[in-house]
Amino acid sequence: MELKRLPTLAALLLACSMPTMADIEGSADHPLLGRFGDATISAYQASNYAAATLPSGPIADARAVDNQLELEGRVTRIGYRLPVEHTALEVARNYEANLTEGGFDILFQCTGPTQCGRGFSRYVINEGVVFPSAFDRAAFNDNFRALLAMRADEQGTSHVFLYIMEDRPNDRTLVRQVVVESEALQLGQISVKDASALQAALDADGSVIVDGIFFATDSATIEAESAEALEQMAELLRSAPELSVYIVGHTDNQGSLDYNLELSQRRANAVVEALGALDAIDTARLDARGVASLAPIASNANEAGRAQNRRVELVLK
Template identity: 30%
Template sequence: MQPLCTAALAVLAACPAIAVEAPLTFPATAEITASHSQPMTSYSLAIGPFRDGALQVRPIEGAVDQTAWRFGADGVGTLEILAPLRQQLRDQGFTSLYECQSEGCGGYDFRYASDVLAEPDMHVDLGDFRYFAAERAGAAGPVYVALLISRSAHDGFVQMTRIGPELAAPDALTTSTKSPQQLAPATPLDAVAPVAAAPVTAPPDMAGKLASGQPAVLDGLVFPSGSANLAAGEYPELVALGDWLRADPARKALLVGHTDASGTQAANLRLSKARAESVRRWLIDTLSVDAAQVSADGAGFLAPRASNATDEGRRQNRRVEVIATSTLSVSP
């Protein structure tokens, strides 16, 4: 892996950078995985740990720009990723507001109360992440920056959130060399052709699986980043499950949440159960399923269906399953 670039190492070629006010430099292998911008809006910036059931935040108004990067990071710890980026911000005149690591931040609760871009664009290991927030006065108003750093088995992940006056130009990507080479600016978001939504397909034979005592995976569920709440949308698997339950009041089902192996089992157990409960509430509130017919629990990372050594395997392991818990009248 190439070393992390710093302001003092600007002579290194092909070191991508993004503007905060001046560019921040990243590893040469870094690729942008997600980018999101909002005009003037309200934003809650974390400036303290999650404690006593709440995240300590500072309400801010300004334009919000978020970007996530991924790059090879074998043998590189989260502090080694954070340190040069933090120093670059300090060199630009930013002063620290808050800094923490994993459990010191509040662990699971801090991660899921914070504004984090969705997996797999921004991966957060619940047992190994760092957060840094800073501010700087500016002619057009204060500027705030928050960095969230984590890693997977082989890759480093960085999310940067900037809140403040709108940036003067969108061509933030540059190359840090003695003779800077300007890269082609990103296509404006409003110029990108909309991507067609995936067709909503009929679910597999869920009733047959439930009748035979097999668990059925509820594929296609969407949970917003940083939340255990099921996103609004069409869920044919849940409709099929709701139809099956309403067809016979004697039928009962258990929803079981599962996670990948990132972070501690205690944190993953809470998350898996919270997401299963969110699915349960959707069935009750949206499909009018009798609350007594469906229950929720979590298994954390104890029952993987694929290897946790790959991104695809971890994606498959993050799921909610359903199994019939009543043997009365379970025929399809």
């Protein structure tokens, strides 16, 4: 999806002077927005498709957040630094004008802990949800402003979140920016391991994740697109008649542990049943076990990690 840069303002935003420090290697302004004046890029992260969580209202407690927006799409996070004589108010007003001129609606904006809530800064900077915990490290203070904007048009839906803070002890103003361009996920990119690859992984590690097994949401119903992965599991079992394995179901940590233990067991049972329905597969060689979220391979703090944790695994007996 090709996106055009928003119209520039004749004032400070986007009409950049030469930066006093170089941008970090591999970074660039986002084509939707750009930068304020002589800001330089001090942190940068771009993902072709990922999950992003953005605050959508005041936050009193960083550990108990109701006002948040869960998004997926192309995600770009940028950290800018500029001289502290540019106040958070000045920077925020320029961004607000630029976004409005570009057809964005301002969904939420606030100033300091009185409007944003005492937990807002901690949630944005320290919790590793909006930004990775090591992203452009900074201690937060009360001199900040935040803004969330959205634009929906024929090019798609885009969200912009900005957190702008004056760090006067260090003579700088910091801008943290997230842009999420929501678009349909390109499916069909998973390369299902064939029987020989499954065998090689079992020989090397004693276990293997079976990519390409999909279940209906909150269900043990196996989706039709899982057929190829099931057939490769069956071929492995046909080619190695002495092989006995655990079929292990994993979930993310959403919901109670007891419920997820039961769901993961039902999903493991469903895989055994599906394999038993294929030719020449003796289900006595298969031991279904559900372990819920007890063995994660990624963080459950975001949807991208939770998706990795919802999986089926073969483990040698």
